[in-house]
């Protein structure tokens with residue numbers, strides 16, 4: 421009986437630590453969730469407005485805006501022509517960097533969404549994509565995706 425009690429106590433403690441840890445981690449972002457009129461907003465949108473892109477990712481941002489944003493949206497949030505890249509399914513363990521290179525160089529056959537195929541982006545060079553990837557990864561990290 422006592423052993424079970426101890427186990428429950430440890431379990432309770434672990435849950436408590438987990439909850440505290442999570443709310444600490446999100447403290448900064450959750451304050452940005454509510455906009456002035458009190459509606460809940462997309463985390464990425466609100467973060468984007470308040471965080472300047474670090475210098476090291478700015479070249480990637482420019483390339484992204486020019487080559488990818490018309491479908492993947494400002495700061496990778498998606499449009500009605502393409503999915504958000506700031507999304508759990510595009511984190512590195514699901515879509516590694518080569519998936520970005522391949523998408524730009526060869527296009528993508530629609531398989532995750534209903535936007536249709538992504539055409540090959542003929543204006544994009546491998547150099548462009550090499551700069552775009554760390555920018556998108558940074559956006560993903562800002563959104564707490566990984």
Ligand code: HEC
Nearest residue numbers: 487488491502519520523524530531532533535536537538
């Ligand atoms: C004309 C619209 C369009 C443009 C421009 C575009 N994409 Fe896409 N992209 C899409 C669509 C639509 C999909 C989703 C396909 C699906 O259903 O899985 C996609 C999917 C992707 C994926 C996921 C690939 C996979 O393996 O599932 C990556 C990565 C990607 N795009 C990167 C880029 C990058 C980088 C650029 C700019 C160089 C870019 N896209 C420009 C429309 C576009």
